[in-house]
Amino acid sequence: MSEYQIETHSELETKHVAEQLGLFLKPGDVVTLEGDLGAGKTTFAKGLSSGLGVTRVVNSPTFTIIKEYQGELPFYHMDVYRLEDSEEDIGFEEYFNGEGVCLVEWAHFISEFLPSEYLNINISYIDEYTRLLEFLPEGERFDSVASELLGAL
Numbered sequence: 088m089s090e091y092q093i094e095t096h097s098e099l100e101t102k103h104v105a106e107q108l109g110l111f112l113k114p115g116d117v118v119t120l121e122g123d124l125g126a127g128k129t130t131f132a133k134g135l136s137s138g139l140g141v142t143r144v145v146n147s148p149t150f151t152i153i154k155e156y157q158g159e160l161p162f163y164h165m166d167v168y169r170l171e172d173s174e175e176d177i178g179f180e181e182y183f184n185g186e187g188v189c190l191v192e193w194a195h196f197i198s199e200f201l202p203s204e205y206l207n208i209n210i211s212y213i214d215e216y217t218r219l220l221e222f223l224p225e226g227e228r229f230d231s232v233a234s235e236l237l238g239a240l
Contacts, residue, residue, distance in 0.1 A: 091222040091233045093240065094213070101127050101210075101218055102134030107239060109138020111232045114160055114186045117202055119194035122210035127218050128192050131210060135190055136162050147192070153182070161187030168193040204228055 095101040112118070118135070120128050129147045136145045140158030147166055156162040163182045179200040182189050194201060204226025211219040222233040 089224065089230055089234070091224075091237050093220050093222075093237060095218050095220060097216055098127070098130050101130050101220070102137070104220060104236075104240060105131045105134030106138035108232075108236050109135045109188075111236055112139065112160070112188045114188070115184060117183050117189045117191065117205035119191045119201065119205055119207045120210065121193065121195065121207065123212060126210040126212045128210060131208070131220075132164055132190055132192070135188075136164070139188055155187075161185070163187050163189045164192075165189060166192040167196050206232060 093104060095104060108118070120131060122128050129145075132147070133145045136156060136158065139160050139162045141156040141162050142158070143156055145154075145156065145162075145164060147164075152165060152167060154164045156164065163185070165182070179197065183200075183202050191197070191201075194205075194207070206229040207223040207225060209221040209223065211221070213219055222237070224230040224233045
């Protein structure tokens with residue numbers, strides 16, 4: 088599969104990219120999000136939720152692991168950082184095969200539960216305002232989504 092990259096120069100630009108991605112997603116899609124603390128994962132999640140029509144305030148589900156939001160599609164925001172070194176399955180398959188879109192932060196901690204196809208996004212901190220967004224699709228569908236997204240920006 089291909090790798091796609093885009094550099095953003097503000098929180099607003101990062102949110103815009105994520106919001107546009109939301110327009111390409113459909114029920115059952117899984118997006119994974121990796122990046123250091125402070126890289127912009129929550130900013131990205133806010134943009135993605137907006138693209139899915141969520142109107143509630145979105146924040147990190149660090150202590151609850153999963154937060155559910157209703158938009159045009161259900162949006163399941165997961166932060167699985169606390170599951171490091173755990174083999175606990177909290178019903179991931181039901182979410183991944185459900186009627187909504189899943190965004191999983193720190194997904195490498197639950198790699199054995201991930202579906203065979205998903206869109207992995209890595210956010211790298213460049214400087215105070217600049218982020219590098221790397222889209223690493225797993226599967227043809229997400230290769231197409233990433234290609235279409237970057238073509239539309």
